Amino acid sequence: MPRAAATKARKQATQERSRATVEALLAATARVLVREGYDRASTNKIAAAAGVSVGSLYQYFPSKEALVAAVQDRHVEHMLSEVRATMTQAVHRPLPEAARELVRVMIAAHAVSPKLHRVLVEQIPRVRGLAQIERVGEEALSMTRVYLGAHASSLAVEDLEMAAFIVVTCVEALTHAAVLYRPALLGDESFVDEVTAVVIRYLGYRAPEGDARERT
Amino acid sequence: MPRAAATKARKQATQERSRATVEALLAATARVLVREGYDRASTNKIAAAAGVSVGSLYQYFPSKEALVAAVQDRHVEHMLSEVRATMTQAVHRPLPEAARELVRVMIAAHAVSPKLHRVLVEQIPRVRGLAQIERVGEEALSMTRVYLGAHASSLAVEDLEMAAFIVVTCVEALTHAAVLYRPALLGDESFVDEVTAVVIRYLGYRAPEGDARERT
Amino acid sequence: MPRAAATKARKQATQERSRATVEALLAATARVLVREGYDRASTNKIAAAAGVSVGSLYQYFPSKEALVAAVQDRHVEHMLSEVRATMTQAVHRPLPEAARELVRVMIAAHAVSPKLHRVLVEQIPRVRGLAQIERVGEEALSMTRVYLGAHASSLAVEDLEMAAFIVVTCVEALTHAAVLYRPALLGDESFVDEVTAVVIRYLGYRAPEGDARERT
Amino acid sequence: MPRAAATKARKQATQERSRATVEALLAATARVLVREGYDRASTNKIAAAAGVSVGSLYQYFPSKEALVAAVQDRHVEHMLSEVRATMTQAVHRPLPEAARELVRVMIAAHAVSPKLHRVLVEQIPRVRGLAQIERVGEEALSMTRVYLGAHASSLAVEDLEMAAFIVVTCVEALTHAAVLYRPALLGDESFVDEVTAVVIRYLGYRAPEGDARERT
DNA sequence: GATGAATGAGTCTTCATTCAT
DNA sequence: GATGAATGAAGACTCATTCAT
Numbered sequence: 042m043p044r045a046a047a048t049k050a051r052k053q054a055t056q057e058r059s060r061a062t063v064e065a066l067l068a069a070t071a072r073v074l075v076r077e078g079y080d081r082a083s084t085n086k087i088a089a090a091a092g093v094s095v096g097s098l099y100q101y102f103p104s105k106e107a108l109v110a111a112v113q114d115r116h117v118e119h120m121l122s123e124v125r126a127t128m129t130q131a132v133h134r135p136l137p138e139a140a141r142e143l144v145r146v147m148i149a150a151h152a153v154s155p156k157l158h159r160v161l162v163e164q165i166p167r168v169r170g171l172a173q174i175e176r177v178g179e180e181a182l183s184m185t186r187v188y189l190g191a192h193a194s195s196l197a198v199e200d201l202e203m204a205a206f207i208v209v210t211c212v213e214a215l216t217h218a219a220v221l222y223r224p225a226l227l228g229d230e231s232f233v234d235e236v237t238a239v240v241i242r243y244l245g246y247r248a249p250e251g252d253a254r255e256r257t
Numbered sequence: 258m259p260r261a262a263a264t265k266a267r268k269q270a271t272q273e274r275s276r277a278t279v280e281a282l283l284a285a286t287a288r289v290l291v292r293e294g295y296d297r298a299s300t301n302k303i304a305a306a307a308g309v310s311v312g313s314l315y316q317y318f319p320s321k322e323a324l325v326a327a328v329q330d331r332h333v334e335h336m337l338s339e340v341r342a343t344m345t346q347a348v349h350r351p352l353p354e355a356a357r358e359l360v361r362v363m364i365a366a367h368a369v370s371p372k373l374h375r376v377l378v379e380q381i382p383r384v385r386g387l388a389q390i391e392r393v394g395e396e397a398l399s400m401t402r403v404y405l406g407a408h409a410s411s412l413a414v415e416d417l418e419m420a421a422f423i424v425v426t427c428v429e430a431l432t433h434a435a436v437l438y439r440p441a442l443l444g445d446e447s448f449v450d451e452v453t454a455v456v457i458r459y460l461g462y463r464a465p466e467g468d469a470r471e472r473t
Numbered sequence: 474m475p476r477a478a479a480t481k482a483r484k485q486a487t488q489e490r491s492r493a494t495v496e497a498l499l500a501a502t503a504r505v506l507v508r509e510g511y512d513r514a515s516t517n518k519i520a521a522a523a524g525v526s527v528g529s530l531y532q533y534f535p536s537k538e539a540l541v542a543a544v545q546d547r548h549v550e551h552m553l554s555e556v557r558a559t560m561t562q563a564v565h566r567p568l569p570e571a572a573r574e575l576v577r578v579m580i581a582a583h584a585v586s587p588k589l590h591r592v593l594v595e596q597i598p599r600v601r602g603l604a605q606i607e608r609v610g611e612e613a614l615s616m617t618r619v620y621l622g623a624h625a626s627s628l629a630v631e632d633l634e635m636a637a638f639i640v641v642t643c644v645e646a647l648t649h650a651a652v653l654y655r656p657a658l659l660g661d662e663s664f665v666d667e668v669t670a671v672v673i674r675y676l677g678y679r680a681p682e683g684d685a686r687e688r689t
Numbered sequence: 690m691p692r693a694a695a696t697k698a699r700k701q702a703t704q705e706r707s708r709a710t711v712e713a714l715l716a717a718t719a720r721v722l723v724r725e726g727y728d729r730a731s732t733n734k735i736a737a738a739a740g741v742s743v744g745s746l747y748q749y750f751p752s753k754e755a756l757v758a759a760v761q762d763r764h765v766e767h768m769l770s771e772v773r774a775t776m777t778q779a780v781h782r783p784l785p786e787a788a789r790e791l792v793r794v795m796i797a798a799h800a801v802s803p804k805l806h807r808v809l810v811e812q813i814p815r816v817r818g819l820a821q822i823e824r825v826g827e828e829a830l831s832m833t834r835v836y837l838g839a840h841a842s843s844l845a846v847e848d849l850e851m852a853a854f855i856v857v858t859c860v861e862a863l864t865h866a867a868v869l870y871r872p873a874l875l876g877d878e879s880f881v882d883e884v885t886a887v888v889i890r891y892l893g894y895r896a897p898e899g900d901a902r903e904r905t
Numbered sequence: 906g907a908t909g910a911a912t913g914a915g916t917c918t919t920c921a922t923t924c925a926t
Numbered sequence: 927g928a929t930g931a932a933t934g935a936a937g938a939c940t941c942a943t944t945c946a947t
Contacts, residue, residue: 055927058927059927083919083920083921084920084921084922085920085921085930088930093928093929094928094929094930095921095922095923095929095930096923096924096927096928096929096930097927097928097929099921099922099923100927100928104921104922105920105921105922200447200451203442203447203448203451204451206434206439207431207451207452207455210427210430210431210434211426211427211430211431211455213430214426214427214429214430214431214433214434215423215426215427215430217430218422218426218430223422231416231419232419235416235419235420235423236423238459239423239427239455239459242458242459242461243454243455243458243459245458274910274911274947275909275910278910278911299936299937299938300937300938300939301936301937301938309911309912310911310912310913311912311913311938311939311940312910312911312912312913312939312940312941313910313911313912314939315938315939315940316910316911319939320938320939321937321938321939487906490906491906494907515940515941515942516941516942516943517909517941517942520909525907525908526907526908526909527908527909527942527943527944528906528907528908528909528944528945529906529907529908531942531943531944532906532907536942536943537941537942537943607870632879632883635874635879635880635883636883638866638871639863639883639884639887642859642862642863642866643858643859643862643863643887645862646858646859646861646862646863646865646866647855647858647859647862649862650854650858650862655854663848663851664851667848667851667852667855668855670891671855671859671887671891674890674891674893675886675887675890675891677890706925706926706931706932707930707931710931710932731915731916731917732916732917732918733915733916733917741932741933742932742933742934743917743918743919743933743934744918744919744920744931744932744933744934745931745932745933747917747918747919748931748932751918752917752918753916753917753918
């Protein structure tokens with residue numbers, strides 16, 4: 042079936058080309074967003090930066106908003122994949138290690154594309170609210186909830202739901218603040234120590250008998 | 258001196274009229290900002306909402322940005338007046354009380370005009386950066402720094418600068434998050450307890466001998 | 474009649490005050506026109522420059538146009554008074570002297586307020602056409618016509634109407650061009666010589682018998 | 690090569706469409722300028738007059754000024770093409786003929802689009818100064834300078850620079866004045882005679898021996 | 906008459922989106 | 927599907943003019 046093969050090959054080629062165009066558009070959008078900010082990022086500029094015509098842009102995205110949303114989703118997905126991978130493993134670790142993992146992964150997640158992240162956080166809320174970006178926090182929240190439920194006996198907090206909210210909010214905020222306003226802290230291991238300490242101490246963790254580690 | 262009186266009266270009348278216009282514009286801006294968001298808040302809409310002509314708007318504010326900035330300044334000033342009043346008194350209290358004060362005042366500050374606050378925080382960065390809004394955090398930070406310096410001996414942290422950053426960021430974030438996403442928590446006294454606990458435990462506070470207060 | 478006197482005095486005082494206001498407005502308009510150009514000369518600016526309120530401006534002039542027109546008229550009147558004074562005397566002089574007078578007075582007329590003149594010539598035509606400014610030329614034209622009529626016998630031109638048009642247009646243009654583009658020429662006596670020569674030679678003037686002066 | 694042909698054809702079609710739009714805009718601008726004057730010629734009006742949207746106007750011209758400037762350039766170019774063609778040939782002719790050529794070409798140049806010329810001269814200085822319009826005079830001036838240099842021996846003037854300035858200014862002014870205020874003169878051959886006479890007599894031209902032409 | 910705050914029509918300009926080719 | 931010229935609604939801002947005080 043050479044014909045069918047040819048057709049298929051062509052279709053694939055076409056699909057690949059489409060994917061490449063979409064890819065170029067997303068990348069260009071991120072670039073323009075970082076370079077110019079949301080207000081000055083016009084669809085024409087983005088199309089030009091992607092080496093594509095405006096018409097093509099609208100072939101793949103029904104509106105500027107949709108385009109930016111796609112960039113945002115993608116960024117969040119990147120961050121989430123960081124978070125998920127690490128946290129599913131942390132469930133079985135003792136609190137000190139798990140907390141440290143949480144802190145580390147939050148920092149890592151925020152470090153994915155700091156500049157894009159900043160634009161997305163500072164300027165895009167208008168487009169869809171912070172809902173998407175907050176999915177990272179939600180994800181962390183739900184995994185933390187699970188963790189606390191499983192380790193409740195060794196913790197000194199009563200309202201686990203609230204405890205989870207507090208832990209995640211603090212870690213997220215500290216990470217976020219560090220990324221945006223104290224970038225120097227990001228490489229500072231003592232910063233990780235301190236944030237971890239916030240969590241451990243708040244949760245009133247007591248090392249189980251025979252576990253000599255910890256009390257800071 | 259009827260003449261002088263008349264003159265002054267007229268001037269006052271005039272000044273009051275101007276002030277009323279400015280007032281109406283600021284209020285309308287806040288309202289429109291909340292209702293429509295920054296992008297859709299056009300100067301014409303704002304003027305209309307203020308019951309004033311565009312011309313008048315531009316008589317008092319050289320640009321849309323300037324108008325929004327004025328609203329922002331004013332909002333921050335409101336928040337700051339809350340913060341300052343309480344915190345200057347807290348310096349001489351023991352940590353549990355001082356921490357509780359800090360938490361309460363941050364909640365109070367964020368509750369000034371929550372919806373406006375949200376818009377201002379989420380959408381206005383483009384206008385002037387977060388600099389103004391952050392003044393609240395800065396203020397709290399500097400007062401916290403002072404407090405920690407004065408009470409260092411009864412605390413278990415070493416880097417006071419970092420400790421202050423962490424404490425303020427956490428309290429700010431928790432307050433902020435509560436205002437924006439868990440409004441129910443704001444009336445919940447146990448929320449205050451928990452946030453206070455984050456601070457006290459993180460700072461490793463030990464009640465002085467014979468002080469029976471406090472649950473940690 | 475002290476009362477009447479008083480009333481009249483007041484009226485005069487008032488009239489004088491009005492005149493002073495009008496004067497201040499005209500002067501301010503000229504100043505602002507020179508400083509800012511027609512487009513940027515707003516009525517508010519002019520009123521401010523005159524130390525008067527916009528309202529008062531409109532008390533005396535029904536529109537911006539009217540105000541500018543008044544300035545223009547006044548400027549033209551200044552120029553015309555220069556022209557008339559000199560030219561009425563020149564009618565009885567022989568051509569070489571009369572021509573020189575014409576040239577001199579045109580230069581003098583254009584030198585009245587060169588900067589204002591420039592603005593008036595370059596930017597104001599929109600307001601009323603060049604009609605007013607051209608009155609200077611018209612005046613010169615009519616006096617020249619008279620002169621040529623009286624001295625026709627000693628001249629080598631036939632169509633006196635056309636000759637007058639040509640003479641005045643040339644002198645006006647040369648003066649004008651010198652004022653606007655070759656200011657250095659204005660003090661240059663040889664420039665006067667040359668312009669005078671244009672006139673004399675064109676008119677084919679022959680010195681009457683026994684008159685030894687001239688042939689340049 | 691049907692593909693290449695198609696591509697090229699499309700490109701051409703597109704280019705032609707653009708060119709047509711630009712052309713329509715320039716023509717409309719000239720029309721509106723003549724009909725309404727610079728101040729009342731808004732970009733929206735011009736676009737409408739061109740049967741094009743404002744957006745298209747701004748696609749090709751970054752501002753109203755740029756658009757008017759383009760019209761001006763074009764007009765000047767038309768005038769210049771008249772001037773250059775004729776004057777390069779006149780250099781080798783004796784003065785009477787050359788002067789007549791100069792006069793004729795200046796009249797022709799000013800007659801290109803008299804109404805547009807008037808608006809351009811009277812109202813546009815604000816846009817770019819008279820620099821562009823004056824290029825016509827400059828061109829004539831420089832060619833006249835050359836001519837006078839080449840024929841100095843048969844002329845009775847000393848300062849060739851000044852003589853050129855005077856000749857060109859007079860011819861320009863007379864032409865200009867005729868176009869604007871005495872249109873009837875334009876068809877009148879005796880007007881050409883007179884203007885030519887101004888030049889010839891001023892320059893003190895003496896016909897070479899055996900040359901019987903000329904009336905001065 | 907004076908004042909200057911208020912007015913609002915109208916200007917230039919941008920940019921997301923459409924559509925003929 | 928791609929192209930990019932064309933569209934036009936909408937926005938920020940100005941300024942001659944009015945009018946309540």
